[in-house]
Amino acid sequence: xxxxxxxxxxxxxxxxxxxxxxxxxxxxxxxxxxxxxxxxxxxxxxxxxxxxxxxxxxxxxxxxxxxxxxxxxxxxxxxxxxxxxxxxxxxxxxxxxxxxxxxxxxxxxxxxxxxxxxxxxxxxxxxxxxxxxxxxxxxxxxxxxxxxxxxxxxxxxxxxxxxxxxxxxxxxxxxxxxxxxxxxxxxxxxxxxxxxxxxxxxxxxxxxxxxxxxxxxxxxxxxxxxxxxxxxxxxxxxx
Amino acid sequence: xxxxxxxxxxxxxxxxxxxxxxxxxxxxxxxxxxxxxxxxxxxxxxxxxxxxxxxxxxxxxxxxxxxxxxxxxxxxxxxxxxxxxxxxxxxxxxxxxxxxxxxxxxxxxxxxxxxxxxxxxxxxxxxxxxxxxxxxxxxxxxxxxxxxxxxxxxxxxxxxxxxxxxxxxxxxxxxxxxxxxxxxxxxxxxxxxxxxxxxxxxxxxxxxxxxxxxxxxxxxxxxxxxxxxxxxxxxxxxx
Numbered sequence: 001x002x003x004x005x006x007x008x009x010x011x012x013x014x015x016x017x018x019x020x021x022x023x024x025x026x027x028x029x030x031x032x033x034x035x036x037x038x039x040x041x042x043x044x045x046x047x048x049x050x051x052x053x054x055x056x057x058x059x060x061x062x063x064x065x066x067x068x069x070x071x072x073x074x075x076x077x078x079x080x081x082x083x084x085x086x087x088x089x090x091x092x093x094x095x096x097x098x099x100x101x102x103x104x105x106x107x108x109x110x111x112x113x114x115x116x117x118x119x120x121x122x123x124x125x126x127x128x129x130x131x132x133x134x135x136x137x138x139x140x141x142x143x144x145x146x147x148x149x150x151x152x153x154x155x156x157x158x159x160x161x162x163x164x165x166x167x168x169x170x171x172x173x174x175x176x177x178x179x180x181x182x183x184x185x186x187x188x189x190x191x192x193x194x195x196x197x198x199x200x201x202x203x204x205x206x207x208x209x210x211x212x213x214x215x216x217x218x219x220x221x222x223x224x225x226x227x228x229x230x231x232x233x234x235x236x237x238x239x
Numbered sequence: 240x241x242x243x244x245x246x247x248x249x250x251x252x253x254x255x256x257x258x259x260x261x262x263x264x265x266x267x268x269x270x271x272x273x274x275x276x277x278x279x280x281x282x283x284x285x286x287x288x289x290x291x292x293x294x295x296x297x298x299x300x301x302x303x304x305x306x307x308x309x310x311x312x313x314x315x316x317x318x319x320x321x322x323x324x325x326x327x328x329x330x331x332x333x334x335x336x337x338x339x340x341x342x343x344x345x346x347x348x349x350x351x352x353x354x355x356x357x358x359x360x361x362x363x364x365x366x367x368x369x370x371x372x373x374x375x376x377x378x379x380x381x382x383x384x385x386x387x388x389x390x391x392x393x394x395x396x397x398x399x400x401x402x403x404x405x406x407x408x409x410x411x412x413x414x415x416x417x418x419x420x421x422x423x424x425x426x427x428x429x430x431x432x433x434x435x436x437x438x439x440x441x442x443x444x445x446x447x448x449x450x451x452x453x454x455x456x457x458x459x460x461x462x463x464x465x466x467x468x469x470x471x472x473x474x475x476x477x478x
Contacts, residue, residue: 006298006301007298007299007301010297010298010299011298011299011349011350014350014351016260016262016350016351016352021255021260021261021262022260022261022262022263022311022313023255023260023261024261024263024343024354058249059245059246059249059250060246060249060250062245062246072261072343072354074261074345074352075345076345077343077344077345078341078343078354079343099340099341101338102317102338102341102356104263104311104316104317104318104356105316106313106314106315106316110250111250111253111255112253112255113255113313115263115311115317115354115356117341117343117354
C-alpha cells in the first residue's frame with residue numbers, strides 16, 4: 001500500500017504498545033471416525049465419532065486433555081496457524097478445515113488475555129497417522145474435565161457438524177474411500193444423535209454417493225455393497 | 240480458578256510480553272432496508288438493502304468509508320465490544336447481532352497487526368436513529384473504495400445473509416412491524432439477487448408470517464393486505 005505524506009507520518013509515529021494487546025491462539029477440533037474391535041465375528045465394529053486431543057505437557061492445565069492449538073505468530077495468517085498446528089499433529093496435509101468461531105471470554109486463559117479462533121477439521125482416520133495426540137470418543141469427552149474452555153469449543157463444533165451434515169457433503173471427509181450404506185447411516189446417527197429411518201436416510205444421501213461393484217467380505221454375514229462419495233476425486237479435497 | 244502451587248508459580252512468572260502480541264478489533268456489518276422516494280404516487284418507493292458505514296475521521300484511510308468498529312479492550316469480551324460499537328452508532332439496543340468470521344491477513348491494517356472479528360447485525364431502519372454514520376446501498380458499495388479489507392468483510396456478510404435467509408427468520412429483524420407480501424418478496428429478491436416466482440415465494444414464507452386485518456393506504460393503487468412476522472413479540476428479539 002502507498003499512503004500520502006500525512007498518512008505516512010501518522011503511521012511512522014504510531015506505537016502499537018500504546019494500545020491494548022491480546023494474544024490470539026488457534027484451537028482445532030479435529031473429527032474422525034474410529035472403529036471399535038467387533039465383539040463377535042458376526043458383527044462389524046461399532047463406529048464412533050472421535051475428537052483429537054493432546055495431553056498438556058506444561059502449565060496451565062498440565063496433564064489435562066486439550067484441543068491441539070497454538071499462538072498466531074506475527075508472520076502468519078490465522079489459517080496458516082491452523083495449518084501449522086495440524087501439521088504438528090498429523091502427517092496429512094489435505095484435510096477439510098474451516099473456521100468455527102472466535103472465543104473471547106476474558107478469563108479463558110489464566111496466563112493472560114488470549115482470544116481463541118477455533119477451527120474444525122475432518123479427517124479420514126484410516127489415512128491419518130497422528131503424533132503426540134490421541135483420538136477420544138466424543139461421548140466420553142462429555143464427561144471429561146478438559147483444559148481451558150475447550151469443552152465449550154467442542155460443543156460449538158458438534159453443533160456446526162450437526163448443522164452442516166444435511167446440507168453439505170463434509171461428512172465424507174471422515175469416511176473411508178468405500179463404505180456400506182449402513183456404515184454411513186451409523187455415522188449420521190452418531191453425529192445427529194438420533195435414529196434415522198432407512199428410507200428417509202436414503203433420500204438424504206441420494207445424489208451424494210454412487211455404488212461400486214465391490215462388496216464387504218466379512219465372514220459370517222451377508223456381503224453388503226460398497227459405495228463411494230460422488231465428490232471423491234483428488235481435486236475436491238480442501239474445497 | 241484455583242491452581243496447585245507449581246501451577247501458581249508458573250503463572251506468577253509468566254510474562255505476556257514474551258509472546259507475540261496482536262490487536263484485536265471488531266468490525267460490524269449492519270444491514271437495514273431503506274426506501275427511496277417513489278417517482279410516482281401510483282408506486283411504492285423501491286426498497287434497497289443498505290449497510291451502515293462511517294466516514295473515517297482519522298488516519299489510516301482518513302475520509303474513506305469504513306464499517307463501524309473498535310478495538311477489543313482488555314476488560315471486555317468480543318461480544319461486549321460489538322455491543323459497545325453498535326451503541327456508539329445507533330440508539331437501539333435490541334438488535335440482531337451474530338459473529339460472522341475472523342479476518343487475520345497480516346497486512347490488513349497498516350498500523351500494526353490487527354485481527355478483526357467481524358459481526359453482522361440486522362436492524363429495522365424505521366426504528367433506528369443513527370449517529371455519525373450513514374446508510375449506503377449495498378449495490379453502490381460494490382463500486383466504492385472502502386478502508387482496510389472492509390469490502391471483503393462485506394462480501395462475506397452478504398454471503399452469510401443470503402445463506403441464512405431461507406432457513407432462518409433473520410430477515411424479519413430488518414422488516415417494519417407490518418408489511419405486504421410484495422414488500423417482503425422484494426427484500427428477498429434484493430438479498431438473493433434473483434427474481435422469485437410468487438407461488439414459490441409464498442411457500443418459502445408460509446409459517447413465518449400471519450395476516451393482519453389492516454391494508455396499505457396508498458392513494459392510486461389497490462390496497463394490499465399487511466402481514467406481520469409470527470415471531471414478532473418482545474421476547475423473540477436477540478434470540
